[in-house]
Amino acid sequence: MPVISGSIPNLVNGVSQQPFALRLASQAEEQINGYSSIVDGLAKRPPTLHSAKLQADLTDNSYLHIINRDANERYVVVTGEGDLKVFDLAGNAQTVSFPDGKDYLASTDLSMITIADYTFVVNKSMSVAMAEETAPERPPEGMVFVRQGNYQTTYRVFVDETKVAEYTTDKLEASTIATDHIAAQLQQQFAENADFNVSRSGSTLHIYRKDSGSFKLRTEDGIADAGMVAITGSVQSFTSLPAKAISGYMAEVTGAQGNQYDNFYVQYQGSNMDGVWQEIAKPGRKVALDAATMPHVLVREADGSFTFRKAEWEKCESGDEDTAPEPSFVGGKISDIFFYRNRLGFISDENVVFSRSADFFNFWRSSATGLLDTDPIDVAVSHVKVSLLRHAIPFNETLILFSDRTQFVLGAGDILTPDTVSIAQATEFDASASCRPVGAGSFLYFTTSRGGFSSVREYYVTGDANNKDANDVTAHVPQYIRGGIAKLSASTTEDIIVALSDTCRNEIYTYKYFYTGQEKAQSSWSRWTFPEQDKILNCDFIDNSLWLLIKRPDGLYLEQMKIEADRRAGALPFDIHLDRRVSEQQCLDISYDPASRKSTIKLPYEEDGKLQFVTVGDGGPRPKGYLIDPERPSADAVRVPGDYRGVSFCVGRVYELRYVFSPLMIRDNAPGGGQIANTEGRLQIRRVLVNYNRSGYFRIEVTPYRRSTYTYVFSGRVIGSGKNVWGEPVVDTGSFKFPVMSNNMQVKIEVINDTPLPTHLLNADWEALYSVRTQRIA
Template sequence: MAVISGSVPNLINGVSQQPFALRLASQAEAQVNGYSSVVEGLTKRPPTKHVARIMGALPAASFVHIINRDVTERYVVVAVDGDLKVFDLAGNEKVVNFPAGKGYLSSARCNFSAVTVADYTFFLNRDMAVAMTEEIKPARGNEAILYFRQGTYAATYTVTIDALDPFTFTTSTTDPAEIQTNAIATRMAGLINANEDFQADVYSSTLHVRRKDGGPFEIKSGDSIGDTAIVCVTKQTQSYVDLPGRAVHGYQCEITGAPGNVFDNYWLEYDASGTGGNDGVWREIAAPGRKIAFDGGTMPHTLVRNGDGTFTFAPAEWAKCGAGSDATTPKPSFVGKTINDIFFYRNRLGFIADEAVIFSRSSAHFNFWRETATQVLDTDPIDVATSHVKVSILRHAVPFNESLLLFSDQTQFMLGASEALTPGTVSLDQVTEFETSPLAKPVGAGSFVYFCTLKGDFTGVREYYLDGVSKTNNANDVTNHVPRYVAAGVFKLAASTNEDILIALSSEKRDTIFVYKFYYSGQEKVQSSWSVWTLDAGCEILNAEFIENTLWLVIKRSDGVYLERMDIEAGKADAGLPYVVHLDRRLTETQVQSLHFDGSTTSFDLPYTESEDGSIVLVSRPGDATYRPGVVVPFQRSGSTLTVKGNLTHFYVGVRYALRYTFSPLLVRLNAAGGGQIANTEGRIQLRRALLNYADTGYFRVHVTPFRRPTFRYPFTGRIVGSGRNLIGEPTLETGSFRFPIMANNMGVEIVIVNDTHLPSRLLNLDWEALYTVRTQRMN
């Protein structure tokens, strides 16, 4: 029997569900409300700070979106079935106008999505299929134009309408005034207008002919100059050069192009507006009779902040079709389908619908129609579908590595392009085959994209990246060592690149935040830590979003919906104190209600209800004349009212929460031949004692529970006899080592570190000592 020692080098690698012999020494059995930092070690997670109660009771389903436009324009949007509210980050409600009503918000599942682009927040109802209205491009009545484009001496000009006698005349052989084309048009108009059934109007060298009763008629023209002097146009002509320079405003004509080819047809309309009816231009239009407008009530709506601080929620003004027919400029493929995601990429607004991704025109975010039917422009909308042997319904779109990563249920596609994203350069290529959860939108973090996968009753998370050596895409499973840890139903991922942290929210555990802390040193990942942060039981976290180093939380409780914040920053301390006061739902004296000093006692009301006895803690803070900073102040409680002796003016009040860290079994580890370490499970390890190293710590206690024996508790109070920091009446933080006994077999004891006070803990590593008995000697 020999006395041996071992160590847990650090406590920053979170939880592992691998068999104990395969775990790293720095991985734990459980970690709750701890923060794994490569700089500070294992600390108690930051507290949540109460901001405001923003709403009363909410129905079971709701949607929350956080707008982060800039440092002064940040808002929380809460949508329920049939209503929407907006709050600033101080909790103040903003006025929202609904000029078109709230019909688009009708969704019992609150199956919404939103994306903010500059001043607009595009709001998407995934349950509503896009439709077209009955609005069509109006067609004009029965009419014709006669274009007199050549005049010459002694030429005969003839116009025949229906079965009437031809209208004909011959120009002079000597008078140059008679051979002017406008004179010829005027002379022919006089002949036609002599018939009481027809009207001919002159536009320079062009006649506009119609029946006075609007009825149909047939018209043809002829001349003695090889039938080249007059062009007769009704509804169609083969070439644009047949059209006159002047015509009646609004005249429509189809350019048919090559015979038998319906894809080179296009429609023109004469626009004489603003020209006094003389000069004008032929403009391309949509084919008369085709549907040209989206039903704005079924398209994504916009939430816009107005200049007076109010908001307007209304249908966007989507552009109408301005060119071509259903064959030459077909409607976008999202029409008739529900839109699964909305995004912004390379100055284009994008939709995902079914197996297609659709982009707006470049720099024209409300226009999904081609500009012309005659050619495809670089600025035109893009509508491209996946090509795969599997049905690939696209769910999410995330910008990644200078391209766009698209997720279907089983496949990932990369939308690539050259320097410019155009209809001619776009391509949609299948790159990887990983199953993806449709619930939580993937989130980018630096050079990675994190997305969820379904694992039965649990959720997996993968880290998508571009391999710099092989130049291929891959996705590592960052939950491979905790396959049954993250609950099913993850609906939100959020990441902070400032702190290298990813969080996940699950509908199965609404009071829990699943936390992934990672750190790369060059290309090597040196930290991959999973743990959980728990809030008060019974609450529901509706949404969480990082803004810089702050995690903003929208939390539903029995008495309403609350906005809270969590400041995640290494080395942060409260003003005037050397540490952060760790109380959830934390308030200062400026946030409580009815603060009053009656000469002997101070009383105030909490702005929330906390039913658990003993959970409320009151701590004085710098500036108070009665109590020293950091002292726990005793109080009497009646409902939400707290009463304190003396004149308490500066304080923190909040709800206590507990850090719990459970060690994996302590093992002898040997250096492996190929590098690293392996666990030696031979022999018997009878643990005697352990030494826990800490820094800047005010409190913790160690629970040692041998198998089938009671739990032994060993507290560290932060006070060391003889220490210069140990001042009476003031909280103190110490740095050192805490020795505690174990006296149990390593496989039959549970060792847990607990801190359920407002004081900080910063735990570095653990050294242990044991009696080791082994029957054989290992030969390497």
């Protein structure tokens, strides 16, 4: 039986649920609280650092949003039970005023987006409506415009086919043919009618009944009826309107007969003799969106406080229901809000609606007579199936629209205008409606449901042909993410995606990836676990830190997880892996009892789990890096021997790294490239050697099938090493060899680190006895 050896090149490709023969050598059976790094190998995940307790009570369905305004101002918005609170990242509550709109928060289905100092809040369960406000109307009125004077010509005015005024110009006197003179003469005769009021502005008469009733107005003249124009509410062309008119007079310009889309409405604005005709909305039509049903705004004021209120949405200023219709989201529900190419956008049913360019509160056309490039855009997707849009994500210079089963691309030219906008079907993939997709560099990640589990797809564009596809990055772990995914967050700095499950609220599923050119060199799934009473409600990356909002029995906590490499705790050359970690500066009180020679430290939270105390600075009763299992006088305090007033230390909850090796296999080169598992014969593993870097502790547990577990501990201390100083933790680099003596398919090999010290495992080599009864031929 010959002795052979093999190797695992690295341990950075996470978990695989494929059959053992199909896995990569670098994939594991399980990885909990591990971090797969192409630089540091398999490491213990970063700890969470306590930032603040935000509030004492919170419902599970509360909505949380992080405002990343700039490097100096970042806030957490917490909503729940019809209320809204804002905290900075240190946990300080900010002043929030509520002049109106608080009822809008009474929903568990909210969405937010922050643009500069405005955070738009959308209640997805509320239908948008129009307010009862209508465009101003005026009582029936008319105008007679004397356009042309002529010698010895008779001008007549008829009301309801009854002549009410007549004037004939002189055949020689020039003053009698002045248009304002003719209008003045007609006014004198008209004034004799007790039922009407008549006023004059230059060559124009303004006529209305004293009882505000309607009437018909007609004119005649001796120059083919071209000398005067009678107007009662409408004219066919804009040129028929007088240059001077009565202030406030409204008229409809009907345009071509039979075309209802070229009508528009105007009003004479200014003084009677010095004004202009301005386009207006049709008198009597509804012109205002109901602000109580529209998205509200959380505004950061100049003094640093916040105001939550109804937004001031612009009103319709032109056209009627045909030429300037209501936005398509009126009568429907807004399912997503986004910002794209200097426009605020809403998704409602199958429609995508953009505001005016650089005018985020205006969704009305500026004119009914022409479509401007800056006007709002309101388009619907076209598909053979009903495609209710759920999300809109800016990506690769386009806007990707997600429905339940189809992805659309909203494209445009160099500028986005009503004339250039277009929507094309891109791909057909199932997509989750509950989780908003997230962009990460040149990829877009979205989730799909797979029975009682979830999967994540990686959407990308390839080649000059602009082909689009979406790979399933969970294909090798189809039953790993339990339940639905409630939140995705990405860091392009660290090439990591994190997912929150709506079922396993105390777990974070992490996807670590790395590309070398067009080839993916790493595709690692693992999970980070927390105690069962912890419910992670939201997470977001800011720079290279993951900020977590965690609900615990005693309140809502904000914690930070620094993902960057070369983390250090205090003066130590390595990081201390304790969750909810607090420094001496964050502790509420540090008291020393000379009688017992012990220090009692009051923590800013209560914790029932195992806590550890670590010195991280010089000058204390113990050297830096010293680990102490403290006494627990109460749930929010620890007691340790020695006087630690003025000493740098940290306290936190212990968490555990677990990594289970896949069965060790002989792998041969496959004819078409890659490797194939050789399952012939018997492989008896004798021993395994693990190479480590900057590691202070780990232990290996070897459990042969139906036999006891054997434990082999690496404490960081190597006999004879100059680094092995008593009382100080050792973080060293080298190799650790341990026996296995079991069949490769009937043994479980597990790496565990349940201490605050770091672990970095690079690769592994194994040695085995191999016997085979046959010889394979090519």
